[in-house]
Amino acid sequence: MLSKSTISIKRSVSSIINGNWNLTSEQLAIQETALRFSKSEIAPYANEWDEKGYFPRDVIKKSADLGFGGLYCRHEFGGIGCNRLEASLVFEALATGCVGTTAYMTVHNMCAWVIDHFGSVAQKKKWLPELFQFEKFASYCLTEPQSGSDAASLQTVAKVEGDYFILNGSKMFITGGDASDLYLVMCRTGPKEISCIAVESPTQGLSFGRRELKLGWNSHPTQLVSFDNVKVPKENLIGGMGTGFKIAMQALDGGRINISSCALGGAWFALAKAQEYMQERMQFGKKLVDHQYLRFKMAEALTKLTGSRIMVRHAAELLDNHNPARITMGPMAKLFSTDNCFDVANMALQMHGGYGVMRSYGVERAFRDLRILQIVEGTNEIMRLVIAREMFKDQDNQS
Amino acid sequence: MLKVLVGAKRVIDAYAKVRLLPDNSGVDLSTVKMAMNPFCEIAVEEAVRLKEAGKASEVTVLTIGPKQASDVLRAALAMGADKAIHVHVEERIDRDILPLSIAQLFRALITRDNYNLVLLGKQSIDSDSNQVGQLLAGLLNWPQATFLNKLEIGQIIRATREIDGGLQTIEFPPPAVLTCDLRLNTPRFTAIPAIMKAKKKPLETLTPDKLGVDLTPGYQTLSVEPPDKRKAGIKVESVDQLLDKLRNEAKVI
Numbered sequence: 001m002l003s004k005s006t007i008s009i010k011r012s013v014s015s016i017i018n019g020n021w022n023l024t025s026e027q028l029a030i031q032e033t034a035l036r037f038s039k040s041e042i043a044p045y046a047n048e049w050d051e052k053g054y055f056p057r058d059v060i061k062k063s064a065d066l067g068f069g070g071l072y073c074r075h076e077f078g079g080i081g082c083n084r085l086e087a088s089l090v091f092e093a094l095a096t097g098c099v100g101t102t103a104y105m106t107v108h109n110m111c112a113w114v115i116d117h118f119g120s121v122a123q124k125k126k127w128l129p130e131l132f133q134f135e136k137f138a139s140y141c142l143t144e145p146q147s148g149s150d151a152a153s154l155q156t157v158a159k160v161e162g163d164y165f166i167l168n169g170s171k172m173f174i175t176g177g178d179a180s181d182l183y184l185v186m187c188r189t190g191p192k193e194i195s196c197i198a199v200e201s202p203t204q205g206l207s208f209g210r211r212e213l214k215l216g217w218n219s220h221p222t223q224l225v226s227f228d229n230v231k232v233p234k235e236n237l238i239g240g241m242g243t244g245f246k247i248a249m250q251a252l253d254g255g256r257i258n259i260s261s262c263a264l265g266g267a268w269f270a271l272a273k274a275q276e277y278m279q280e281r282m283q284f285g286k287k288l289v290d291h292q293y294l295r296f297k298m299a300e301a302l303t304k305l306t307g308s309r310i311m312v313r314h315a316a317e318l319l320d321n322h323n324p325a326r327i328t329m330g331p332m333a334k335l336f337s338t339d340n341c342f343d344v345a346n347m348a349l350q351m352h353g354g355y356g357v358m359r360s361y362g363v364e365r366a367f368r369d370l371r372i373l374q375i376v377e378g379t380n381e382i383m384r385l386v387i388a389r390e391m392f393k394d395q396d397n398q399s
Numbered sequence: 400m401l402k403v404l405v406g407a408k409r410v411i412d413a414y415a416k417v418r419l420l421p422d423n424s425g426v427d428l429s430t431v432k433m434a435m436n437p438f439c440e441i442a443v444e445e446a447v448r449l450k451e452a453g454k455a456s457e458v459t460v461l462t463i464g465p466k467q468a469s470d471v472l473r474a475a476l477a478m479g480a481d482k483a484i485h486v487h488v489e490e491r492i493d494r495d496i497l498p499l500s501i502a503q504l505f506r507a508l509i510t511r512d513n514y515n516l517v518l519l520g521k522q523s524i525d526s527d528s529n530q531v532g533q534l535l536a537g538l539l540n541w542p543q544a545t546f547l548n549k550l551e552i553g554q555i556i557r558a559t560r561e562i563d564g565g566l567q568t569i570e571f572p573p574p575a576v577l578t579c580d581l582r583l584n585t586p587r588f589t590a591i592p593a594i595m596k597a598k599k600k601p602l603e604t605l606t607p608d609k610l611g612v613d614l615t616p617g618y619q620t621l622s623v624e625p626p627d628k629r630k631a632g633i634k635v636e637s638v639d640q641l642l643d644k645l646r647n648e649a650k651v652i
């Protein structure tokens with residue numbers, strides 16, 4: 001008996017789990033290509049990279065063929081011209097394979113964007129083509145040993161001497177460590193002035209601390225970067241004197257969406273793993289999937305992941321449309337998604353019982369990698385600060 | 400110059416866990432990821448390579464399926480196909496439309512548009528019929544080469560097939576129907592610029608009645624059942640006992 005009612009090839013819950021319930025055909029294809037790359041080039045190796053602290057330069061370079069080296073940069077010098085929403089889909093998909101590796105790739109993309117957006121034609125010509133091809137790797141230097149959330153209190157100094165800047169200071173927790181070729185460094189060029197200066201590596205006076213041993217993000221190095229009278233030509237100034245803080249903040253607006261997208265991917269991976277596990281594991285005479293309490297935990301987790309996706313993608317759209325609400329939506333999306341996605345991974349780990357503790361299952365790696373996202377690119381406390389500032393702007397101005 | 404038609408079917412993702420509907424009427428597709436049939440992908444890749452090598456002037460990709468099947472067309476366009484045709488059907492293409500009907504739809508379009516080379520996957524991973532290519536060649540009275548391991552096109556088509564005994568190479572001029580097997584090529588990743596270009600490529604939508612094809616199936620699927628659950632093994636005491644069981648119980652020798 002042929003039954004038309006069973007033709008449910010419409011979008012349904014699987015598309016909610018896979019985050020593509022309302023994507024256009026083109027967005028779906030973009031997500032799909034990133035997922036495939038992730039599944040074949042990243043996912044099978046992620047546990048090993050995490051365990052060995054191996055930085056997969058070759059795999060990252062391979063992704064340049066698909067355009068992952070300059071996703072949201074303009075076409076002029078070889079950028080791909082994706083909008084922030086499309087970039088979010090790519091990073092989310094890649095993060096299902098490895099959150100740490102993807103996080104590094106988002107930083108590189110953010111640096112390329114800074115040059116594409118604020119750089120001179122000469123600077124773009126010089127650096128962008130190689131960055132887009134992942135022939136050269138880029139890192140972003142804002143945080144210092146003594147200035148994290150209070151970014152404006154940074155102390156790294158760039159003194160003008162003839163045709164050069166002389167840089168002195170140090171930057172902390174730099175993603176990419178000594179593996180990068182180009183560092184975008186936020187420096188103090190005056191008592192109330194911050195500027196963005198590009199430093200190529202290797203260069204005299206540029207040195208690196210030891211590779212930090214971390215909770216997660218182990219597939220890329222994180223190191224202290226020290227500047228000891230580092231001499232860079234004044235042509236390396238990006239955007240003009242005193243524009244550094246504006247550059248940093250705008251870069252982080254996008255970086256926030258990227259990091260949130262990594263959170264989505266890690267949570268998606270963990271949730272899918274838990275779903276699979278529940279179909280196999282039996283206790284007390286039934287599969288885990290038949291225990292109501294456990295089903296409810298999964299329903300909550302799917303709701304958290306879906307809510308996070310909606311916020312992140314909406315924030316990406318507002319950024320693309322220059323909607324003023326983006327100032328508040330971005331931090332809200334970052335706060336909401338990193339917290340909720342960590343909860344999803346935590347639940348997924350618990351769902352696996354003892355197996356959740358085992359490295360080979362991969363869920364604990366997602367759990368560790370996602371915990372870090374609540375801290376980077378603006379701690380979730382700073383996110384609250386920004387949101388509250390926007391909420392109480394009028395009252396604050398009156399008092 | 401060859402004018403190529405490639406078939407691409409939207410099927411359950413190769414890595415998805417297959418679950419049945421409670422009434423055993425078919426596979427439950429409601430919670431599962433869908434994708435282009437892997438053998439169709441190989442066919443699309445081969446067609447695009449022919450174009451890149453200057454052997455084909457144009458590659459058109461065809462899918463028969465529901466509205467969402469256009470995703471598979473966009474993917475093929477992103478791999479390098481030039482045009483796409485979507486024959487829109489509501490019936491389940493993994494169960495309720497038979498290979499003969501599919502072949503008839505292909506024939507109607509070949510007659511309409513004058514393709515002289517058809518590339519298909521050897522079979523789809525849902526129904527696993529392995530019939531469309533062969534039926535189509537029969538309907539058209541064209542030469543066919545199935546289970547392709549290697550394809551060389553010069554003055555003539557030289558096709559190497561994987562057969563039970565090894566590899567068989569046959570030669571014939573176009574027009575022809577070819578079906579692709581796993582080792583023919585490795586499909587490319589689609590780069591994002593190619594995906595964006597695909598948006599601008601033409602996609603035509605049709606229905607079977609416009610092509611004069613009747614999809615009424617010649618047979619029905621009564622039920623779909625899972626394979627037998629794996630049974631526990633048993634220990635035997637001696638080689639004689641093993642031989643006895645293999646001969647008389649399992650009946651495999």
